[in-house]
Amino acid sequence: MALSTGYSKIRTAVFISGTGSNLKSLIKFSKIKKSPISIKLIVSNNSKAKGLNFAKTYKIKKKVLNFKNKNSDEIKLLSILNINNIEMICLAGFMKILSKNFIKKFKGKILNIHPSLLPKYKGLNTHEKVLKNNEKYSGCTVHFVNSKLDSGKIVLQKKVKISKNETQVSLAKKILAQEHKLYPKAIIKIFSL
C-alpha cells in the first residue's frame, strides 16, 4: 500500500459498533515493533459500544457520531480524520455502510474484516446462513473496502471447519478467534507488498 507519511508508523483509525475484540487485538498488534500501524483514533456510531472502553484503557482518542444524518456525520468525520492526520481506516465490526463519496476520499486505504469466506455470505447474519446451507467450512476475510458491500479486493482469508453440533454462537466464537490473528497478518501483508 503506497502511503505518503512523515510518521514512522501509519496513523490508523479503527471504526467499531460493538464489543471491539478486533479493536483490542489491533491495539495489541500496533504496539509490537514489526507493526506498521499506530492506532490514533477510535470511531463509533454507537455511544454504548463496549469497545469504546479501550480508548480509556489505551489512551487513544475516540469519537462517536451516530450516523443518523450520514451525510453531515461523514463530513464531520472526514474533518476529524484530517485533523488527526489519519492515513488508514480499519473497520472492525462497524455496522454502518460508508458512502461512495467517503470511500473515494480514502480510496485504497480502508480495510474491513468480515466473518465469512467472501465472496460467499456478504452482509448480515452470515453464521445463520452458513449453518442453514449446511456448509462444511466457513471463516473470515480481510478485504479492501470499495463502494460495493463486502466486495473489495481480498487480502487474506482463514478457513474454519464447521463441527457437527455447531451453533451460531459457537461458530461466531470460533471465527472471531481467527479474526484476531488474521487482521494483523493482513496488515503486515499489505505493507510488505
Ligand code: GAR
Ligand atoms: C466480527 O465478527 C466482525 O467480523 C463482524 O462483527 C464482529 C465484531 O466483533 N463484522 C461484520 O459483520 C461486518 N459486516 P468485535 O466487535 O468483537 O470485533
